Amino acid sequence: MNLILLGAPGAGKGTQAEAITRALGIPQISTGDLIRAAIREQTPLGREFQSYANAGALVPDGLVNRIVEDRLSQPDCNGGFLLDGFPRTLAQAEWLTGALAAAGRRIDRVLLVEVDDAVILERITGRRSDPETGRVYHVTFDPPPADVAARLVQRPDDTEAVLTKRLREYHEKTNQVVPYYERLGLLSRIDGLGSVPEVRQRVLGALGVEHRTGG
Ligand code: AP5
Numbered sequence: 001m002n003l004i005l006l007g008a009p010g011a012g013k014g015t016q017a018e019a020i021t022r023a024l025g026i027p028q029i030s031t032g033d034l035i036r037a038a039i040r041e042q043t044p045l046g047r048e049f050q051s052y053a054n055a056g057a058l059v060p061d062g063l064v065n066r067i068v069e070d071r072l073s074q075p076d077c078n079g080g081f082l083l084d085g086f087p088r089t090l091a092q093a094e095w096l097t098g099a100l101a102a103a104g105r106r107i108d109r110v111l112l113v114e115v116d117d118a119v120i121l122e123r124i125t126g127r128r129s130d131p132e133t134g135r136v137y138h139v140t141f142d143p144p145p146a147d148v149a150a151r152l153v154q155r156p157d158d159t160e161a162v163l164t165k166r167l168r169e170y171h172e173k174t175n176q177v178v179p180y181y182e183r184l185g186l187l188s189r190i191d192g193l194g195s196v197p198e199v200r201q202r203v204l205g206a207l208g209v210e211h212r213t214g215g
Helices: 013-024 031-041 044-055 061-072 090-102 117-125 160-172 174-183 196-207
Strands: 002-007 028-030 081-084 109-114 127-129 136-138 187-191
Touching: 002 013, 002 174, 013 028, 013 081, 013 196, 028 031, 028 061, 031 044, 031 061, 031 081, 044 061, 044 160, 061 090, 090 174, 109 196, 117 127, 117 160, 160 174, 174 187, 187 196
Parallel strands: 002 081, 002 109, 028 081, 109 187
Antiparallel strands: 127 136
């Protein structure tokens, strides 16, 4: 299955992506993660990404499309993929439709995880991740074990000030992607409020797959 996970910053896309990729055996392609990896490695593209991402602005479409095109061409995507955080503009969505069609592929379903802005602030400012494993925690909703707590880090764009800009970008640009997929009959809306397992059940239910525990 070729899937897209849409939703505001902190809606829980990354958290739910884990369950989907485990259930379906497909790779997660998070443009945010790819962008942060390029920044960490200080590649020429990474240096260009840095000023956008740290300020909460979207990276220009052409640059993001290039990294997605490169990632989708890798063999592990042949049996399906989950795009997380892409597309985020109408231009990215139209480019993706064309690029997949040229390769004889198409998107099967788009899941939109919906959460009120009021909830997002709490989720974003409490998020911490483990630089050793990449595991994401929340100081209140998904607290880390004591032995890893000291090494956890906070993303530079997870401050209240940068979040305001990220939410503005989301409402102005990414919201236009929703009617695009609605018109194509591909969109499923998921209520993102509630606990992680509750949302997981809705997400997997929308895909018609059973929840497998463990792993
Ligand atoms: P990106 O990394 O994609 O960030 P985002 O969309 O803002 O999403 P997040 O990763 O912040 O949130 P999430 O929905 O994955 O939430 P999570 O599951 O972690 O993008 C970062 C930047 O890269 C952008 O600003 C832009 O500059 C650039 N970029 C990326 N893609 C781009 C594109 N296509 N075009 C242009 N630029 C692009 O959950 C958040 C927290 O809440 C966690 O702590 C989690 O534990 C907790 N949580 C999750 N679910 C629940 C729940 N149900 N109950 C309680 N807590 C929960």
